[in-house]
Amino acid sequence: MRIRFYNARIITMADNDFVEGELWTEDDRIIYVGAGKPNDISWDRQIDCKRNVLMPGLKNAHTHSAMTFSRSLADEYSLNDWLFKAIFPREAKLTPEHVYWYSKLAYAEYLAGGITSCFDMYFHLNESARAAVETGFRLVFCDSANDFGGIDELEDNYNTFNSFDPLVSFRLGFHAEYTTSEKNMKYVSELAHKYEAPVFTHISETRDEVEGCRQRYGVTPAVLIDRLGIFDYGGGGFHCVWFTDEDRELFRSKGLWSVFNACSNLKLGSGITPVYKFMNSDMKVAIGTDGAGSNNSLSMLREMYLDTVLSNAETGDAASVDPLRILKAGTSGGALCMGLNDCDVLAAGKKADIVMIDMKKPSMQPENNIVRNIVYSADNSCVKMTMINGKILYENGEYTTVDIDEVIKNCNRMLSELV
């Protein structure tokens, strides 16, 4: 199956950032990006982009997809109460069927928001993987093992979900320092060394978490986890709100990923990440939505906007953070963070994970600067098409693989089973 996109403006995220012209896909890959047509080949479908923008799909580099069950639930709690009073009791009741449907709802939301893959931390992995493959969604698991479960299955999961389906992969991970004993963290470190694999975890999300770690170990979570050898083959942390300068230098020097979750941190009262401090160096940054319970939307566009402007309140400087750098963090940055090295840019040979931005939306006009229009002003209404692995899964508001009525019906029916 060969698809020709023509009359497009293409933000490649590669070195030649902007191309006016054509993009061709064949099966799961991009085969051509350039000003004219490739020579001597034909297409099965051609799409007139009408000067709309093509760019790499957004990568949601930290989420808990199946937590859509908890959207707008117990919004009045801060992180600790929210977890222990509202979320954990319901999660104890979650069946594989629940995870299947609530994950599908999240994937539908991702597609509507131009998100082509997510770095998903949850349980009943088999069911979210099944939902992803059915949907055609590209899913990367990050394990959430901790003292309450998952440590024993971690190695099996690593092997199972790295050979489950071409759309699914798995990275080592654990929930957080504050939920995982030193013994269990040392085991994670052993696996990291055995498989020469990166490891990801929640890190410095709240001030209390950092303070608790200091009391337990005398150092910050980032320093502790590094000392345990967990980061010896790379990896990174989610949230990073309360990083010290030393933590940032550690992450920079080891090439570890800092993944921002601005909406979740704001809502739960955890704080505002000083994104600008991560931008004035060669740090690796990516962006995620966190789960729907704490965000509550799953919009990467809203995250990118906030990562660009939130620092300004502290600095008083309207240019604290470069919007193009944030768009790269939300696309190619996320891809590399998740190990999707073929999904980072639009270029021949790369996977065809592509979003079309609708430049006919008033918020995308006039065209003083298209990248800034996207980062400062786009929302899901500006997403005209989402393609993953060469398949168009969302186009003009319609899904090609998701029966959204059935998803909504099941998700509402099951709420009563979680009380």
Added chain:
Amino acid sequence: MRIRFYNARIITMADNDFVEGELWTEDDRIIYVGAGKPNDISWDRQIDCKRNVLMPGLKNAHTHSAMTFSRSLADEYSLNDWLFKAIFPREAKLTPEHVYWYSKLAYAEYLAGGITSCFDMYFHLNESARAAVETGFRLVFCDSANDFGGIDELEDNYNTFNSFDPLVSFRLGFHAEYTTSEKNMKYVSELAHKYEAPVFTHISETRDEVEGCRQRYGVTPAVLIDRLGIFDYGGGGFHCVWFTDEDRELFRSKGLWSVFNACSNLKLGSGITPVYKFMNSDMKVAIGTDGAGSNNSLSMLREMYLDTVLSNAETGDAASVDPLRILKAGTSGGALCMGLNDCDVLAAGKKADIVMIDMKKPSMQPENNIVRNIVYSADNSCVKMTMINGKILYENGEYTTVDIDEVIKNCNRMLSELV
């Protein structure tokens, strides 16, 4: 023309906040809201709402509509440089034709975002009024008179635009204390007394502005303006970021409106309004987007979300601000602030300014709490229909009165005339 909406869930914003059933309009008015059908009358069109939500249109209570020309322009400047280096030189070149087209672009964006009226502060009023009437958009002017212009025309404008068209009205206003001499402010006060009319102005947007006023007059802008008698017949202020407790008590006790502009303040590095301090009392609050140059989107949904969560960073409390209170501020609050006393709630006899929220969007599901879904998670993609004065102006992504291609073409063509 009688329209029957049935199978709806209706957030009326009146005392009986939620109604499941029907809403009928006749010409420009709502004639019925209730569980069943009204007796013995027929309809010209009926719309199956399919359990989607109807609510009062959003009211953008502070904006500069025609500033769409400056979207994504000079995003790197803070307020002062942005005004003096980027905006004022271009505004000096703005013709009536520019204001006409750039206002139309803003109105199109409002309609796509469920906004049914705006409180607009700009110049070449005749052209923005003409664009509004052509569009069917409900426009309320707030004058921006200051030492650089507008004082001489203020009274004329008041009389002209309060009898221009049923869709257009005008409230007294001036730009700000820091751009308006005491003499000119006293003249505004005279007009307020002559017409027994409320007055609105920018107030305490930046820390520097408050400090400058203290140096010039020894008091805050709110206290000064009140002492000049300007607020004797009501009114209020835009931004209110740096209000003191005394300012808040003044506004509360006199029933003045505080209008929040979270996105603009964040972007320009002006600060974060402690919204929660305005919520724990009987203060009158409304919400606006400010202009596209400093926001950069014109989404009231994004504003409402931020007004609900931004305070949490300071308080550490996930429940700092009640989302229902914010939804009221963004709908009925704005209406009353702007003098649109017939546009505040959905009830028989009120104007038919109505929005339909698309509950089929994944971000609106599941339905743990519909109001919270809207405030925390909705974006323009969730706006299915916008009706103003009984006319459907936007439905399923299409405009009925705006030729969006022509608007976009003209807005881009004219950019080169403003360099």
